[in-house]
Amino acid sequence: METRRQRRLREQLEAQQAQLPNLQVLPVMQNQPPNPQGQQPPQGGAAAGGAAVGGAAAGAAQVGGAPGAGAAGAGPAAGGAAAGQQAAGPAFTRAPAEQVQGLLDFTDRNQFQLYLLGIKPFLETDKFDCKEAHLKKFLDAFCIQESLMGWRNLFTIQVNGANRHLPAKWGQMTVENVSVAMAIVHATNTRNCQNSCMSGNSIWGSLTGEARNKVTT
Numbered sequence: 001m002e003t004r005r006q007r008r009l010r011e012q013l014e015a016q017q018a019q020l021p022n023l024q025v026l027p028v029m030q031n032q033p034p035n036p037q038g039q040q041p042p043q044g045g046a047a048a049g050g051a052a053v054g055g056a057a058a059g060a061a062q063v064g065g066a067p068g069a070g071a072a073g074a075g076p077a078a079g080g081a082a083a084g085q086q087a088a089g090p091a092f093t094r095a096p097a098e099q100v101q102g103l104l105d106f107t108d109r110n111q112f113q114l115y116l117l118g119i120k121p122f123l124e125t126d127k128f129d130c131k132e133a134h135l136k137k138f139l140d141a142f143c144i145q146e147s148l149m150g151w152r153n154l155f156t157i158q159v160n161g162a163n164r165h166l167p168a169k170w171g172q173m174t175v176e177n178v179s180v181a182m183a184i185v186h187a188t189n190t191r192n193c194q195n196s197c198m199s200g201n202s203i204w205g206s207l208t209g210e211a212r213n214k215v216t217t
Contacts, residue, residue, distance in 0.1 A: 093150070095147060095148055095149065095150040097114055097117075097118070097148065097149045097150045098150035100114060101191075102191060103189075103190070103191055103194065104191065104194050115194075115198060117148075117149070118149050118195070118198030118199070118201075118202060119198050119201035119202050119205070120202060120205070121202060121205030121206045122141045122142055122144060122145040122202055122206050123138070123141050123206035127206055127207055127208045127211070128206055128207050128208065128211055129207075129208045129210055129211050130207070130208075130210070130211040130214045130215065135170075138206070139167045139168075139170065141206070142167055142203070142206075143167050143168075145199075145202055146167065146199075149195065149198070149199075150195075151195050151199055152165065153192075154185070154192050154195050154196060154199070155167065155199075157173070157177065157178065157181035158181070159172065159173045159177050164177075166178065182196060
């Protein structure tokens, strides 16, 4: 039977997932080649359909065109072969946020929305007070945010040569282990560094004022 706390966490996850649909077509839409007929690719999220998500089909249709539209002498066969190429499906990802590969471009509206989702506190109420009795609830809520944003690799660090997932193996590593791993991440201009900054804001917003004082003194 679902407990009240489990139901609250599930409802929070569903609410957050509802904010993500428009992100799924973003990376492909940005990388479309220009249309030789002067038409731009559709910009309408789900309305773009499977061809926009796949990307390769839209590119093939624009480059290959109709029979006879290619270089002189190519003939209908060349155009027909290009038009007949099937769309490639989207790459597998564990979360919608992972479909945006590489660095986030904060000048892009959809990618900036992804950033805003990443810094959102995962505990809007009953914020964590740094007391051990409430630690499991805090870590469970963070795991939902971690899964939603695709941060698991970031928070899996090596301790004595073995991988440890931070929220699940909290008692098997020291604060120094975590600090060293995060320092390495923050020394690079990578997506992991961006993700770490987002997660830091999300965690900070999920702490009580008393807890903030504890972690900064």
